Amino acid sequence: MRKMALIVALFTLCLFSTAAMSFEAVPADKLKAAWLYNGPIGDGGWTYMHDLGRLEVEKAFPDVTTMYVESVPEGPDSVRAMENFIRNGAKVIFATSFGYMDYVQEAAKRHPDIIFMHCSGFKMADNVGIYFGRMYQARYLSGLVAGSMTEKNVIGFVAAHPIPEVIRGLNAFTLGARRANPDVKVKVVWLFSWIDPGKEKEAAKALVDAGADVLAMHANTGSVPQAAEEAGVYVVGYNNDMSQYAPTKHLTAPVWNWGVVYKYTVEKVINGTWEPEDIWWGLDKGMVALAPYAKDVPDAVKDLVEGERQRIASGEWDVFEGPIKDNKGNLIVKEGQKLTDQDLLSMNWLVEGVEGELPK
The missing domain is CATH 3.40.50.2300 (Response regulator)
Incomplete structure (x- = not known):
């Protein structure tokens, strides 16, 4: 017993020493x-x-x-x-x-x-x-803006890679857009790249040709906003306030700090x-936020966004609380439930409103 007690004591001491290091x-x-x-x-x-x-x-x-x-x-x-x-x-x-x-x-x-x-x-x-x-929180807020500003109810999203980080942002954006406008559909083009200005711009043009009158993005350069400005459609940027690339069409952007x-x-x-x-x-x-709004964004939309921002920042509510269906009609998150962080970090499904399937 004494030997066992000594081993336990030494083990405890080692644990303490390691923790204290x-x-x-x-x-x-x-x-x-x-x-x-x-x-x-x-x-x-x-x-x-x-x-x-x-x-x-x-x-x-x-x-x-x-x-x-x-x-x-x-x-x-x-x-x-x-x-x-x-x-x-x-x-x-x-x-x-x-x-x-x-x-x-x-x-x-x-x-x-x-x-x-x-x-x-x-x-x-x-x-x-x-x-x-938790960029998905700012993505949701930017979706509220995009959903409020589309007239065709078609939003285009240029997405980098089909990994949980990007999928989570796309889904949060779509939830926001459909919170503001339940008729919204989001079309996606996958880049399979983080940085490819030419590919980003071509994807944006393809989405405009497919009927999108608002664009959004998970890409790293200003090519999508440039394409939106040239096409005369609104755009929600990403990472940074990208209004310099689309001075008349940039609505806002989820940004990093x-x-x-x-x-x-x-x-x-x-x-x-x-x-x-x-x-x-x-x-x-304050690690994520929204860039300043364009002058075209109505005060009523700003008020909607601010109300939702306060709910999220206070901890009263978060984006992935039920009920939430996937884009095949399956109930993924029930009323009164919410996704865990592990669920968010491993997300591999698309919410209702996103067209198409995830690439394999």
Whole structure:
């Protein structure tokens, strides 16, 4: 019994010691933080917004040194880029695209003393945290605007890849559009790419030809808004306020504020309180929001959006609460129920109102 008690005590002590271990504080003037981007910072969208977050860190912590590398493919080259960051003194690395996930794990195993933060992934480790935002909430709000502004009841959606992140956003957008206008149908073109300006523009044109008088997007450049402006149809952008690409037709956009999580993380590294977390913040934290409205958006629509925004931000209600049917008529979420985060993170079905099927 004494031997067993000693083993239990030692095991408990080990657990306590492990739990108590943390990364040492890094003074701001000694801290180098690095960002790994899969696109160019001039894309006007995804990478541009991440880089604005990096610049917010520089402003909030002027003694911290930041560095970045852009247009790194989601493959072995990303490991080489992270190794180069570390050779140059980086203590925390932000990998800003889903496809970096396994490569972050590889680099983290080699460098247990370096902190890694991976965007949109699901694999964690002692020195790897993950972060993302509940963009589906802002998508829903932008859908309210789009559904209110269509006259043909046909909305076109240019979508990157058929993965849960994109499907979740498409579904939330459609739920918002049909909340404002139950007759709305959403047509989708899949790009199978994150960044392809030419393909994005051609997809937008095809949707206009198919009858859409409002476009929306999960793509990384301003090509869809440009196509909307040229075709004379409204558009809801993404990532950033994309009104510069469609000055007369851009209604609003669900936008990111990555600086919220970047400043939070850097402060914890400086204070020595960083630990791996699964961060998934939304409207309540200001990590996602809507871009300013176009002058064409009526006050009544703005009031509708604001009412729904308050309900979501307060925690009173969230987007995927029942009843919700899929686009085949099956009841997926019953009245009084809502999807769990795991349901949201693995979503592979389309809501009522989205035309077509998911690509295999």
